[in-house]
Amino acid sequence: MKYAPLNLGRWVLWSAAALVFLVAPHLFSGGFALTMLTQMGTLILFALSYNMLLGQGGMLSFGHAVYSGLGAYVTVHVLNLMGKGSFTMPLPLLPLVGGVAGLFFGVLFGYVTTKRAGTTFALISLGIGEMVFACVRMFPGFFGGEAGVSTNRVVGQPFLGLTFGPALQVYYLVAVWCFLGMAAMFALTQTPLGRMANAVRDNPERAEFVGYNTQHVRFLQLVLSSFFAGVSGALSCINFEIVSEENVSAIRSGGVLVATFIGGVPFFFGPILGAIVFAFFFVALSGFTKAWLLYLGLFFVLMVVYAPGGIASLILMQFPVIRAGRWRELLVPYALAALAGLVVLAGLIGLVEMMYRLSEQGASTVLTVLGLSFDARSAPPWFVMGAVLAAGLAALRAAMRLVGERWGTIQLDLQAKAAP
Amino acid sequence: MKNAIELQEVHKSFGTTKIIHGVSLDIRDGERHAIIGPNGAGKSTLFNLISGRYEVSAGRILLHGAAITNLRPFEINRKGLSRSFQVTNIFHNMTVFENIRCGVLWSAGYRYSFWHRVGGLKDVRLRAEEVMQRIGLAKRRNVPAGTLTYAEQRALEIGVTIAGGASVILLDEPTSGMSRTETAQVVELVRSITQGKTLVMVEHDMGVGFNLADRISVLVYGEVLATGTPEEIRGNPAVQEAYLGALRKETAHA
Numbered sequence: 001m002k003y004a005p006l007n008l009g010r011w012v013l014w015s016a017a018a019l020v021f022l023v024a025p026h027l028f029s030g031g032f033a034l035t036m037l038t039q040m041g042t043l044i045l046f047a048l049s050y051n052m053l054l055g056q057g058g059m060l061s062f063g064h065a066v067y068s069g070l071g072a073y074v075t076v077h078v079l080n081l082m083g084k085g086s087f088t089m090p091l092p093l094l095p096l097v098g099g100v101a102g103l104f105f106g107v108l109f110g111y112v113t114t115k116r117a118g119t120t121f122a123l124i125s126l127g128i129g130e131m132v133f134a135c136v137r138m139f140p141g142f143f144g145g146e147a148g149v150s151t152n153r154v155v156g157q158p159f160l161g162l163t164f165g166p167a168l169q170v171y172y173l174v175a176v177w178c179f180l181g182m183a184a185m186f187a188l189t190q191t192p193l194g195r196m197a198n199a200v201r202d203n204p205e206r207a208e209f210v211g212y213n214t215q216h217v218r219f220l221q222l223v224l225s226s227f228f229a230g231v232s233g234a235l236s237c238i239n240f241e242i243v244s245e246e247n248v249s250a251i252r253s254g255g256v257l258v259a260t261f262i263g264g265v266p267f268f269f270g271p272i273l274g275a276i277v278f279a280f281f282f283v284a285l286s287g288f289t290k291a292w293l294l295y296l297g298l299f300f301v302l303m304v305v306y307a308p309g310g311i312a313s314l315i316l317m318q319f320p321v322i323r324a325g326r327w328r329e330l331l332v333p334y335a336l337a338a339l340a341g342l343v344v345l346a347g348l349i350g351l352v353e354m355m356y357r358l359s360e361q362g363a364s365t366v367l368t369v370l371g372l373s374f375d376a377r378s379a380p381p382w383f384v385m386g387a388v389l390a391a392g393l394a395a396l397r398a399a400m401r402l403v404g405e406r407w408g409t410i411q412l413d414l415q416a417k418a419a420p
Numbered sequence: 421m422k423n424a425i426e427l428q429e430v431h432k433s434f435g436t437t438k439i440i441h442g443v444s445l446d447i448r449d450g451e452r453h454a455i456i457g458p459n460g461a462g463k464s465t466l467f468n469l470i471s472g473r474y475e476v477s478a479g480r481i482l483l484h485g486a487a488i489t490n491l492r493p494f495e496i497n498r499k500g501l502s503r504s505f506q507v508t509n510i511f512h513n514m515t516v517f518e519n520i521r522c523g524v525l526w527s528a529g530y531r532y533s534f535w536h537r538v539g540g541l542k543d544v545r546l547r548a549e550e551v552m553q554r555i556g557l558a559k560r561r562n563v564p565a566g567t568l569t570y571a572e573q574r575a576l577e578i579g580v581t582i583a584g585g586a587s588v589i590l591l592d593e594p595t596s597g598m599s600r601t602e603t604a605q606v607v608e609l610v611r612s613i614t615q616g617k618t619l620v621m622v623e624h625d626m627g628v629g630f631n632l633a634d635r636i637s638v639l640v641y642g643e644v645l646a647t648g649t650p651e652e653i654r655g656n657p658a659v660q661e662a663y664l665g666a667l668r669k670e671t672a673h674a
Contacts, residue, residue, distance in 0.1 A: 190537050194534065202514070203510070205493075205509065209471065210497060214494075
């Protein structure tokens with residue numbers, strides 16, 4: 001018997017991921033889709049690097065943007081030097097510069113932050129984040145002040161015929177780095193350090209009594225994580241051709257926390273899902289409504305309360321049921337819940353959008369939905385939307401109760417079968 | 421005979437409360453040494469001082485002749501001393517195999533490596549499997565530690581402790597909370613795993629202490645009342661007066 005058989009499922013998954021990266025820009029055409037996909041790629045890398053801290057090492061960081069942001073700042077200056085002809089290097093290798101910069105600051109700041117775990121770590125990371133953010137205004141020579149530092153990614157000789165001017169070429173650059181980063185970070189979870197990071201997360205005291213300096217484990221984990229954060233920062237610098245204070249801000253640090261949590265902290269692939277959803281909110285929804293942050297916040301709170309394992313846990317929960325062939329029993333309850341959820345969403349969106357129209361100066365208060373126009377200054381739409389929301393909530397409650405009952409029966413049956 | 425552990429006038433106080441008053445104790449190389457004493461005598465505190473969990477207030481502790489006073493737990497562990505805990509202290513989310521592997525990795529030399537694939541380390545796997553065999557958990561290899569029975573968790577606790585191959589083993593009440601049969605099994609387990617090693621164990625169960633130990637130290641109110649072979653301790657009037665008598669009274673009432 002071979003101890004480590006070729007893990008077929010794993011190969012299929014990774015090949016599928018590579019295939020998705022390859023064909024995604026052709027499935028969703030248009031400049032907008034490409035913008036979103038490119039941002040998804042950088043965000044996936046960023047969220048995965050964040051989860052090396054939160055999920056794998058048990059370190060809640062409020063300042064992870066420091067590493068991606070400073071990686072981006074260093075990258076933008078290197079890119080500008082290349083533009084001046086000071087030296088040359090192939091553009092596809094530039095993310096390495098960002099990575100090394102991230103790693104450098106990881107060593108510098110991580111030495112301080114990882115001295116402690118838990119709440120103290122979280123607070124120090126917050127402090128370092130604020131400190132770096134303050135530096136942006138204090139040292140405009142390097143950080144470019146409020147305007148930031150802009151650049152031009154088309155420099156020097158084309159690399160293998162690629163100039164990286166067209167957005168599609170940038171997408172594939174991001175895709176390749178994102179895929180490599182995913183593979184590398186997954187591989188890291190399978191190393192002695194990766195496993196001991198889990199051990200230190202779960203029971204730091206015992207880890208010390210089997211020979212491990214928990215502080216050093218946290219430090220190395222953070223340094224490796226900030227390398228990948230730096231790579232993602234460099235990719236966003238290449239993509240947007242500008243780096244500003246937003247790149248190192250607490251908003252960015254909070255964003256990656258939200259994305260990672262929504263996706264699922266306990267699972268390696270969780271942050272990938274989270275980054276995709278977050279990018280959807282951030283890029284797509286923000287074009288439609290100014291309330292996108294409110295929707296994202298509501299979604300985040302819902303996940304924290306009802307699904308602390310994130311989207312990934314919701315998906316993984318279904319597998320035993322599917323394997324046992326019992327998924328048909330859940331189809332109707334799920335469909336009902338989804339329907340009720342849509343009604344809730346309709347009522348909620350109606351109310352929120354009307355509120356925004358009223359509070360915004362100079363905006364038209366007339367909204368049009370499915371060819372129907374109504375004025376937010378009149379009372380009837382409020383009553384209608386309120387009624388829709390209330391009805392939806394009642395229906396959702398009933399549907400969720402049905403889901404819960406069916407789910408409970410199936411789980412009991414499965415447990416009875418599992419017990420000898 | 422050489423000493424594995426030497427305590428020289430070790431004191432420990434928490435604030436103004438003195439727990440350990442000048443304990444001097446030699447643990448000989450290769451012996452099984454039990455530390456017995458009534459509740460609150462400072463047995464566990466003594467363990468925490470030796471293993472680096474607490475800092476000593478005064479005095480010196482030597483391991484194989486070299487000072488380990490106030491070193492950190494991982495430094496003491498790397499010098500070849502490993503300990504278990506009275507309250508089970510394992511990695512609850514990990515499987516039995518992963519728990520044991522955590523105990524093996526450092527001593528196998530993989531340290532903080534992020535360039536080895538942990539699943540491919542044959543020496544680590546073989547060692548972990550050997551340990552699982554010895555503690556009787558080979559069949560529970562892939563069970564999460566949190567779902568094991570209490571007796572199994574206690575065995576795993578010992579497994580994690582011995583996995584690194586330390587030459588000096590400290591076991592803190594390995595039989596606490598166990599039934600008669602389970603206790604007998606643990607005694608046999610401890611006897612087999614400490615062959616050729618130095619064992620120091622805190623024991624509340626007198627039977628276990630007298631059965632397993634080559635020598636016994638009696639700790640009362642933070643001081644060593646007597647040290648000697650089980651026969652010497654049984655025949656020691658001071659011990660009988662201060663401890664065994666009191667215990668006999670305790671059990672007579674119970």
